[in-house]
Amino acid sequence: MTMERLNEKEKIRAQVKVWKDEGKLIGFVPTMGALHSGHMNLVKNSVKECDRTIVSIFVNPTQFGEGEDLDKYPRPLETDLKLLEKANADLAFMPNEDSMYPQGFCTWVIQEDLTEKLCGRYRPVHFKGVCTVVTKLLNITTPDKAYFGRKDFQQSVIIQRMVQDLDIPVEIRVMPTVREHDGLAMSSRNKYLTPPQRRDAVCLYKTLLQTRQLFAKGEENPKTFIDAMQQHLAQYEAVQPEYTEIVAPTDLTRPKTASSTSIAAVAARIGETRLIDNMPLGGRLQDVFQSAPERHQGRIP
Ligand code: AMP
Secondary structure (H helix, E strand, O other): OOOEEEOOHHHHHHHHHHHHHOOOOEEEEEEOOOOOHHHHHHHHHHHHHOOEEEEEEOOOHHHOOOOOOOOOOOOOHHHHHHHHHHOOOOEEEOOOHHHHOOOOOOOOOOOOHHHHOOHHHHOOOHHHHHHHHHHHHHHHHOOOEEEEEHHHHHHHHHHHHHHHHOOOOOEEEEEOEEEOOOOOEOOHHHHHOOHHHHHHOOHHHHHHHHHHHHHHOOOOOHHHHHHHHHHHHHOOOOEEEEEEEEEOOOOOOOOOOOOOOOEEEEEEEEOOEEEEEEEEOOOOHHHHEEEOOOOOOOOOO
């Protein structure tokens, strides 16, 4: 079956109605395009678990703050569509900006608390844009399951809370972080990195692995982990850390004592590029990430 490419919400609704009338289970993967193996793993899981898979490609302007990379965000649409076709997605939804934010648009989904922590401190409008666009996309596609990546851990927690709080009838599936050969979490923004910056970018992954090793040795004080991560990142001249944190996976608060389910989270700028990553302190590494190429062994490179 060839993949449908649609821009109009009304056509999406009509197609979804046909599928629902046929009793099909619908999976949805929201993306901003520039697709890589992290995105494609979400698509793969949706194709595996659902009868029909819709993937949206929309660079959502409202989740970018002043001076952020909205204008230069990569938009390789034809390549993306080919990848989706190859992955057996059924429908690519590429709404245009005017239909998502028509003249007079003034209704927002604002989540308190969780959105103010971690990345929210550095990107004050980001999660307002994310919550609003995800709500709209869920309302348009009305899927049974929606797929998100663990790489954006805070986002996944916020979205799970949002669908619970707003009674949006969808199951949120959170999939492991997919990484490059050396451990760097895949991101559309990795394309911005120069070769020397790309080499340094692995420091986020390395500091998270070291944090896990510290925990395995018996360390339990969140402050010790936070300081160790800061010290590690300080070795890289080109890297400007934004935050290094230990948080509880449900409410994103810093626990008094770290446990195996606590999440180590890091955000840093390398030049103009902002990168984030996270890992739980305990548990099996293979449960939370996958490497795109087979060669990666989960070692510290
Ligand atoms: P984006 O296109 O950056 O908005 O991301 C779309 C979805 O892909 C989000 O749910 C992200 O968390 C997810 N994603 C992005 N990078 C990765 C990755 N390296 N591994 C797993 N999921 C990812």
